[in-house]
Amino acid sequence: MALxxxxxxxVVDDYSTMVRIIRNLLRxxxxxxxxxxxxxxxxxxxxxxxxxGLVISDWNMEPMTGYDLLRRVRANPGLEATPFIxxxxxxxxxxxxxAKKAGVNNYIxxxxxxxxxxxxxxxxxxxxxxxxxxxxx
Numbered sequence: 184m185a186l187x188x189x190x191x192x193x194v195v196d197d198y199s200t201m202v203r204i205i206r207n208l209l210r211x212x213x214x215x216x217x218x219x220x221x222x223x224x225x226x227x228x229x230x231x232x233x234x235x236g237l238v239i240s241d242w243n244m245e246p247m248t249g250y251d252l253l254r255r256v257r258a259n260p261g262l263e264a265t266p267f268i269x270x271x272x273x274x275x276x277x278x279x280x281x282a283k284k285a286g287v288n289n290y291i292x293x294x295x296x297x298x299x300x301x302x303x304x305x306x307x308x309x310x311x312x313x314x315x316x317x318x319x320x
Contacts, residue, residue, distance in 0.1 A: 188213035190236030195219070195226040195252065196270070197244040201293075205239060205270070208297045212304070223247030227255060230262055237304065242271035242278065250282065257286040266307045270295075 192214055194205045202219045209217050218233070220226035224247045226240065238256070240249035247255075249269055256262045269282045274292045282290055288307040291299060 187236065189216060190214075191216040191218065191233060192237045192239065193218050193220060193226060193229060193235040195221075195223065195238065195240035195244070195249060197221050197241065201241065201270075205300070208300050209239075211297045212301050223249060223252030223255070226252055230256070230265070235265060237266045237268070237307070239268045239270060242269055242273070242282075250278075250285065253282065253285050253287055268303055268307060 192209055194202050194209070194217060196202045196205070196219070199221075206217050206219065218229060218235075220229050222244045223240070226238065227247075229235075230238070238252075240252055242249040249271075253267055253269065256265055256267060263286075266288050267286070268289045268291060269287045270291045270293060271278065272293045279290055288310065289303045291303050
């Protein structure tokens with residue numbers, strides 16, 4: 184799967200400032216089709232009506248967490264292959280292990296910058312057999 188900056192990206196976070204930060208970082212990296220959702224349930228609804236090439240989700244949200252969203256996405260035959268990056272303020276080993284077991288493609292600990300986001304996205308698409316020279320500024 185090649186990395187295409189024109190692909191639709193869904194940012195899921197209940198903190199509007201974090202959504203804005205991630206959206207701005209994605210724009211710096213050349214992404215233009217960026218949607219957002221305030222929790223896992225809203226994200227699932229959006230994913231039911233639009234194909235996303237990447238989901239970037241916070242872990243801690245109510246009522247549906249990013250971890251629950253990840254598990255629901257991986258259990259859905261129409262969505263299961265969607266690349267998924269989990270974002271969290273906590274770097275607890277058990278959380279990282281749980282996310283990996285649930286099928287997360289990558290994991291980012293806050294705070295992070297555009298270079299970190301770029302390298303995580305590139306790693307996801309390199310692992311999926313995509314191009315290694317992914318995002319052009």
